[in-house]
Amino acid sequence: MSGNTAVLDPQGREIPVSQVIIAHKNADGAITHYSTIMRDMSESRRVEATLRDSEQRLLRFLDALPVGVFVVEPDGRPFYANRSAIEILGKGIMSDVTVGQLAEVYRAFVAGTDQLYPTERMPLVRALSGETSSVDDMEIERPDGRILIEIHGAPIRDAEGRIVYGMVSFTDITLRRRAEEAIRERALQQEVIEAQQAALRELSTPLMPIAEGVVVMPIIGTIDSRRAQQIMETLLEGIATHCADIAILDITGVRVVDTQVAGALIRAAQAARMLGARVVLSGISAEVAQTLVHIGAEMQDMIALRSLQQGIAYALAQRQQL
Numbered sequence: 001m002s003g004n005t006a007v008l009d010p011q012g013r014e015i016p017v018s019q020v021i022i023a024h025k026n027a028d029g030a031i032t033h034y035s036t037i038m039r040d041m042s043e044s045r046r047v048e049a050t051l052r053d054s055e056q057r058l059l060r061f062l063d064a065l066p067v068g069v070f071v072v073e074p075d076g077r078p079f080y081a082n083r084s085a086i087e088i089l090g091k092g093i094m095s096d097v098t099v100g101q102l103a104e105v106y107r108a109f110v111a112g113t114d115q116l117y118p119t120e121r122m123p124l125v126r127a128l129s130g131e132t133s134s135v136d137d138m139e140i141e142r143p144d145g146r147i148l149i150e151i152h153g154a155p156i157r158d159a160e161g162r163i164v165y166g167m168v169s170f171t172d173i174t175l176r177r178r179a180e181e182a183i184r185e186r187a188l189q190q191e192v193i194e195a196q197q198a199a200l201r202e203l204s205t206p207l208m209p210i211a212e213g214v215v216v217m218p219i220i221g222t223i224d225s226r227r228a229q230q231i232m233e234t235l236l237e238g239i240a241t242h243c244a245d246i247a248i249l250d251i252t253g254v255r256v257v258d259t260q261v262a263g264a265l266i267r268a269a270q271a272a273r274m275l276g277a278r279v280v281l282s283g284i285s286a287e288v289a290q291t292l293v294h295i296g297a298e299m300q301d302m303i304a305l306r307s308l309q310q311g312i313a314y315a316l317a318q319r320q321q322l
Contacts, residue, residue: 007038016041068149068170071156072124074163076102088149088172090142099125107141111148123153127166130155136173147174207238213245214315216308220253228264235268239277246315247272250308252283259295269302278303278318282311 002020009015017038023031059082062069068085072078076099086092089106097105100119108117119125123133136150150173156165207217215238219231231249239247249265251257269279280303284292289304305311 004041016045066171069167070124070170071165071167072099072128073165074128075099076125076128076166079165085170088147088170089140099128109139109141109146111137111139123151124166124168127153127155127168128163130163147172148177149173207234209238209242209244210312211316211319213243213319214248214312215239215242215244215246216248216250216312218250218253218308222255223261223264225260225264228260228267231264232268232271236271236275239272239275244277246280246318247277248280248282248308248311248315249302250282250311251288252308254283254288257288257291262292262295265302280305280311280315282306282308 002018004016005019006014006016018041019039020037022035022037024033024035026032062082063084065082065084068088069080069082070078070085070089071080076097077095078093078097081089081092091106094105102108102122102124103116103119108122109115110117117138121135123135126133132152132154134150134152136148138151139146139148149170151168151170153166153168155163156167158164207215209215217231217235217238223231235247235249238244249268251265254261265281269281272279282305284304284306303314305314
């Protein structure tokens, strides 16, 4: 017979041993004496204790991870789930579950639908076939609602390369996905706003050819530094595009003409002169004329006229002389 016991060494310390007791018999089958073989198990016990301690430390490490870890055996039966996995999934190990039941038991759905997640697409199942994979379109249904998870799966092999487990790690990405969608929505809204602003700028500073070599730009509203730059760009682009000799800037609809507005108009006229075009400023009222004189605006680069009609008449007359 055999078993485990312990003996004392000369110092009285207990030594664990494995013992085999052998009964010796004579020719008649009667037991004549016993012998025993004992093997010191101290080193084996230390190795076993070390392995148990390492295993416990590893399990504590896995439980401390903020990432869910789930392991299944080769036949698909759940083997291990760390604390985060249980919290995310809402349930722990269900030992009697098969591969085909994983989605139903753990309430896994294709994101945004009521369709159970296909077994063949699950990273856990793909890991058992030797495939490393990732998905981010699985939702887990819990009592407090659904969450979206991102999963990475890989096979675990032994020293001979055989698959002994399938393992996945996963995280709740619900808040991250909402943040990404909010960022994309804000970016789209910003694109729409910028497109609308661009359209409004084009409408607010239209440039129209009215005769060969003559363009007119009616300016309405308030002129700030940004719009002043746009007026100059639109004017110069229109002069170049239409090969204009005369450009009419009509300010009938400008509410206030101050130093900033006057400076913007003068700079536009100077830039137009560099392209070989003359600028006619129309829509000059008595109040505007007084303002221009009061602020000392230099008007030598422009022809100033009272109305748009006068501006057009002047431009056409100049064109006939060319």
